[in-house]
Every structure is written in C-alpha cells, then in structure tokens.
Amino acid sequence: MCLGVPGKIEKTWDAEGTRMATVDFGGVRKEVCLAYVPDVQVGDYTIVHVGFALTKLDEASALETLELFKSVGLLDEELGIKVDPL
Amino acid sequence: MKYLDEFGDAELAKRLLDDIAESTTQNWALMEVCGGQTHTIIRNGIDQLLPDQIELIHGPGCPVCVTPLETIDRALAIAARPDVIFCSFGDMIRVPGSSDDLFRIKSRGGDIRIVYSPLDAVKIAQENPDKQVVFFGVGFETTAPANAMTVKLAKQQGIDNFSLLVSHVLVPPAIRAIMDSPGSRVQGFLAAGHVCTVMGLSEYEPLVEQYQVPIVATGFEPLDVLEGIRRVVLQLEQGRAELDNAYPRAVQPQGNPVAQAVVGEVFETCDRQWRGIGMIPQSGWRLNADYADYDAEKRFEVLGITTVESPLCRSGEVLQGLIKPNECSAFGKECTPRSPLGAPMVSSEGACAAYYQFRRLEVSA
Ligand code: SF4
Numbered sequence: 317m318c319l320g321v322p323g324k325i326e327k328t329w330d331a332e333g334t335r336m337a338t339v340d341f342g343g344v345r346k347e348v349c350l351a352y353v354p355d356v357q358v359g360d361y362t363i364v365h366v367g368f369a370l371t372k373l374d375e376a377s378a379l380e381t382l383e384l385f386k387s388v389g390l391l392d393e394e395l396g397i398k399v400d401p402l
Numbered sequence: 403m404k405y406l407d408e409f410g411d412a413e414l415a416k417r418l419l420d421d422i423a424e425s426t427t428q429n430w431a432l433m434e435v436c437g438g439q440t441h442t443i444i445r446n447g448i449d450q451l452l453p454d455q456i457e458l459i460h461g462p463g464c465p466v467c468v469t470p471l472e473t474i475d476r477a478l479a480i481a482a483r484p485d486v487i488f489c490s491f492g493d494m495i496r497v498p499g500s501s502d503d504l505f506r507i508k509s510r511g512g513d514i515r516i517v518y519s520p521l522d523a524v525k526i527a528q529e530n531p532d533k534q535v536v537f538f539g540v541g542f543e544t545t546a547p548a549n550a551m552t553v554k555l556a557k558q559q560g561i562d563n564f565s566l567l568v569s570h571v572l573v574p575p576a577i578r579a580i581m582d583s584p585g586s587r588v589q590g591f592l593a594a595g596h597v598c599t600v601m602g603l604s605e606y607e608p609l610v611e612q613y614q615v616p617i618v619a620t621g622f623e624p625l626d627v628l629e630g631i632r633r634v635v636l637q638l639e640q641g642r643a644e645l646d647n648a649y650p651r652a653v654q655p656q657g658n659p660v661a662q663a664v665v666g667e668v669f670e671t672c673d674r675q676w677r678g679i680g681m682i683p684q685s686g687w688r689l690n691a692d693y694a695d696y697d698a699e700k701r702f703e704v705l706g707i708t709t710v711e712s713p714l715c716r717s718g719e720v721l722q723g724l725i726k727p728n729e730c731s732a733f734g735k736e737c738t739p740r741s742p743l744g745a746p747m748v749s750s751e752g753a754c755a756a757y758y759q760f761r762r763l764e765v766s767a
Contacts, residue, residue, distance in 0.1 A: 319438050319622060320544065320596045320652075334555065349521060351551055352661045363599065363652055366491070367519025368548040370658060371599050377651050384410050384623055393750055395518065 319394045320365040321385060322378035323348070325358050339364055342382045344395055409446065409624045418628040419451055425632075425639050429455045431587045432634050433580065433723060435573055436542075436594035437464035437751025438622045444756040446624045448631075456635065459587065459723035462576055462679060463594055465541045466493050466749035467721055470675040471709040473569045474499040477538055478507060479704040480567065486702075487513045487530060489523035490538040496739075496748045500710040520552035520566075527556070527564035536698045539568040544596040546570050546687055547661035550668040553689065553696050567698035568689055571674055573597050574605045575685035581613045585724065590634035592620040592627070595649040600665075602657025606645050614643040621649040668693055677745060678718030717744035720753050727754040734762050 323339035328350065330336070335350040339362070346367065353369045356362055361378035362369040373381075385391040409415035434440055440460045443449055449458045462468055478499045481488035488504070495504045495516065508514040513533075517523050520537050527535035539549040549566060556564045573594060580586050593606060598619040606617045616637040620630025630648045637644060647653050665687070674686025689697045714732040719725045727733055727746065737743040739755055746752030 320599075332559065346518065347521075349519075349548075349551065351664075352547055352658055354660065363596070365544055365596060366548045367521050368551065370544070370547070370596065370661065371652055371654070373651060380410060381623060 319390065320363040320370060321391060321394045322361050322363050322373050322381050324378070325350075325356055325360050325362060325369075328358060337369070339369070341391065341395060342386055344391070346395065409628075411625060414625060415628060418625070418632050422456070422628070422632050422635055423453045425636055426453045426455050427639060429457070430589055430635060430638050431457045431459055432590045432592065432631060433459040433461045433588040434592040434620070434627070434630075435461035435463040435577065436592070436597070436622070437461075437467070437749065437753065437756075439463075439592060439594070439620065439627055440753050441751065441756045442622055442624055442627050444753075444760045448624065448627060452631065456631070458631075460720070460726070460753045461580070461723060462676065462721040463542065463573065464721070464746060464749050464751040464753070465545070465571060466497055467717065467745040467752050468571055468676040468679065469494075469497070469540045469569050469745070470677050471500060471711060472675065472707055473567070474677075475707045475709060476699065476704045477567055478502050478504065479707070480536055480698060480702045481512050481514055482507050482510075483534075483702070485534050487515060487526055487533050487535045488538070489515050489517045489520075489526060489535060491540075492516045493749045493751075494538055494540065496742060497745045498712070498742055498748075500708065520549050521555075524552055524556050524561060524564055527561050531563060533563060534701070535564050536702075537564070537566050539566045540570070542571055542573060542594065542597050543601045543665075544594070544599070546665050546669065547600055547658070550665045553693055554664060554668055557693065557696060565696050565698040565701045566689065568669075568687070569674070570669065570687035571676065572671075572685050572687065574609060575682050576676070577606075577609055577617070579679070579682045579685070580722070581609070581615065583722070588615070588723070590616040590638055591618070592630040592634065593617050595619055595621040595626070595652055598647075598649070598653040598657065600658050600661050602662075603645055603647060603653070603655050610643055610645045616643050616646070618646045618648050619653050621652065676721070678721045712743040715744035717746050717754070720744075720746055727757040728761065730754070734758060
C-alpha cells in the first residue's frame with residue numbers, strides 16, 4: 317500500500333479548484349490529483365500513490381522503476397487492476 | 403546467485419553485495435520497517451544473498467496487518483448495513499475479523515467495492531445520493547495525504563453521504579516502541595521511503611540521537627534496498643549512528659510540506675492499538691473535531707464488539723520481528739492466502755504472504 321508508481325503527466329485540468337491530471341503508467345492511464353505537487357507540468361514524471369501525486373521524479377529513474385514493476389507484476393497490483401475477484 | 407538477473411542491473415547489484423560482504427566483520431541485525439521492502443527482500447532473495455552475519459528482521463510496516471481487530475470488526479458491521487456502500491483498497495477484502503471478512507459480507511449481498519483511490523469513493527457517493535458511502539482509510543503516512551484531501555474535498559463540496567472509517571498509523575512511534583521493547587535486537591533501520599517522501603526526515607533525528615541507531619531512508623526496489631542495507635552496515639561497522647537518505651530521488655529532507663499541511667488540517671495524533679502488538683502511544687492519526695461529521699465511527703453506532711483472534715495465529719510475534727513466518731506452526735497448513743488466520747497472510751505487504759508466495763516450497767522441502 318505504500319508502494320507508489322511513477323507515471324508521466326499527459327494532461328491537466330481543473331476540477332472545482334483542484335488540479336487533476338491524466339497520468340500514463342506504462343500504458344495504463346489513471347486520473348490523478350496534483351494538489352500536492354503544485355510545480356509539476358505536462359510531460360513531468362511523478363510518483364503516484366492511491367490517486368495522488370506525491371513527488372516529482374526524473375524521467376530515467378521513472379522509466380527504470382516502471383519497467384521493473386511491470387516485470388514482477390507489481391504495477392497491476394498497485395494500480396488496483398489485479399485485485400481480488402469480488 | 404540465481405536471483406541477481408532480476409535486480410534490473412545485475413552488475414550494480416553484485417558490486418553492492420560485494421561491498422556489503424567486504425565491510426561486514428561481525429553480526430548485525432537490521433530491521434526493514436516497511437512491508438513493501440519485506441516483499442522485495444523475500445522475492446529477490448536479498449536475505450540469502452547477504453553475508454550470514456547480517457540478519458534482516460521484518461518490521462510492522464504492513465498497514466493492513468496492524469489495523470486493530472476492533473476497527474476491522476467495526477468495518478464489517480458497517481459494511482453489512484443495507485444503507486451502506488463500503489469502499490476499500492483491495493487488500494483489506496480478505497483480512498479476517500473476529501468471525502467474518504468483507505469478502506463474505508459481499509457474497510451475502512453487502513455492497514462492497516474495491517477502489518483504487520479514496521477519490522473514487524467520493525464519486526460513488528455523488529452517484530448514489532440515497533446511500534451512505536464509507537471509505538476504509540487505513541495506511542501509514544504515505545496514504546494519509548490522499549485520505550485527508552478526500553475528506554477535505556467532500557466537506558468543501560458538501561457531500562454529506564460520504565464518511566471515512568480511519569485508522570492511520572505512524573512509523574516513528576513504532577520505531578520508538580521497537581527500541582523500547584526489552585527483547586529488541588534491532589541495531590539499524592531501513593526507513594520506508596515513501597513515508598519520508600511525505601513527512602521528510604526530521605522526525606527520525608531524535609530517534610537516532612536517543613537510541614544511537616542508524617536510520618536510512620530507503621526505496622522499494624531491489625537495488626534501493628541493497629543500497630539502504632549497505633549504508634546501515636557501513637555505519638554500524640564504523641561505529642556511527644546517523645540519519646541518512648539512500649532514496650534522494652524521491653525523498654527531500656523536508657518531505658512534502660503541502661501534504662503535511664493538509665494532513666495537519668484534517669487529522670490529529672492519537673494513541674493507537676496495533677493489531678498483534680498492542681497500544682503504541684501517539685502512533686495514529688484520526689479525524690479532528692472539524693471533520694467529526696465525516697467520521698464513520700461517529701456516524702454509525704456499532705455496539706457490542708467482542709474481538710476474538712485465532713488462537714493459532716502468531717502474527718504479533720511476526721510483526722515485531724520475534725519469529726519468521728515459517729516458524730508459525732499454522733503457516734501454509736491451516737493458514738494460507740485463500741483461508742488466512744491472520745492479516746499478514748492476506749496483505750500484499752504482509753510477511754506471511756511474502757514467505758508463502760516466494761518461500762513456501764523451500765520451507766517444506
Ligand atoms: S502464518 Fe498465518 S497463522 Fe501464522 S502468524 Fe502468519 S498469519 Fe498468523
């Protein structure tokens with residue numbers, strides 16, 4: 317639950333005063349709240365945890381991490397894709 | 403070294419391991435606080451690649467595991483109500499309460515939904531104005547900013563049918579409790595990287611001072627964990643006890659001040675029971691008086707909770723690093739991820755689940 321996945325900010329918009337973004341996690345896209353990272357721009361990488369960007373990250377480390385998470389199956393888990401069948 | 407090619411950069415992994423081996427001259431016991439790091443260590447066999455003198459003690463940093471049983475039972479009672487849509491992260495679904503779990507309540511007709519983010523629960527509340535929507539907000543300091551912002555936005559937007567059942571836990575008081583416990587053997591800590599991303603490093607300074615113990619903020623990937631271990635071992639070998647940051651790409655010394663401010667606006671510090679461990683003073687966050695209207699614990703009166711733990715489960719000892727999961731006699735027998743007796747067998751951060759996933763065959767062989 318503390319993992320956090322790096323993703324790339326593709327698009328930002330304002331939702332009733334809160335800055336939101338579409339973030340691309342190696343092909344999977346999610347809606348993410350940017351309230352905690354006021355400085356990030358489209359094209360930046362950020363570590364996202366349960367729908368909230370927590371910090372900026374440089375591109376090289378972000379891509380490395382994404383690759384590794386994908387290869388061990390952690391990406392789906394943290395993005396809530398591979399969840400327990402309900 | 404069968405695992406090395408899974409490190410991303412096998413060369414670098416080997417260099418770090420060689421460096422650790424060269425520096426090590428005596429026995430050291432290190433604790434990785436975070437359950438995510440425990441999984442990295444077991445998945446990649448890091449404990450087996452290290453010199454025999456270095457022992458990794460798995461810490462209590464699994465939020466699902468330490469959420470008090472009383473809170474789980476309360477969640478189950480609220481989730482079973484016909485007027486409630488109960489939203490949770492996926493790994494709470496099979497956590498055993500005293501006599502039930504969310505999965506079974508769902509199969510009996512309860513409206514339980516797995517969400518990726520607490521914001522999803524607010525959306526569900528907007529779409530279902532005739533229902534009460536409750537989000538189960540557990541987690542360490544990493545998850546608290548998300549839950550804090552969610553309830554803040556719900557209040558701003560006047561979404562009255564949303565509430566939070568909250569049970570946050572904090573890392574620094576847990577480190578203090580571990581160091582104060584008479585049986586503790588821990589000589590150095592890997593601090594959880596993303597907790598530090600939010601909170602920064604300053605809270606660890608007094609712990610390093612008081613207990614003369616190295617604390618190194620460490621990431622979650624295999625190479626990050628190796629680097630964290632390397633830095634702790636070097637300090638120990640040189641007789642130093644310092645606060646260090648082995649995860650600078652994601653951790654600023656001051657943390658994330660915006661997140662800290664919102665957390666401070668919404669939550670207040672409280673004593674907290676840790677499942678299997680007991681009460682740790684000032685080790686939790688709960689909603690403060692300004693947000694009492696959004697507190698599910700106050701909104702839904704649940705009476706007569708009597709908690710009952712499985713008599714076989716030794717999760718308390720596992721969470722305190724006193725035994726390894728495979729030393730529990732129920733491990734892999736009465737207790738498996740499909741029918742868990744304790745929370746550490748369910749969670750993606752639980753030590754028992756890590757051993758079951760990656761070590762079960764070695765253990766029974
Ligand atoms: S293996 Fe199962 S029963 Fe044993 S301590 Fe872990 S969760 Fe509890």
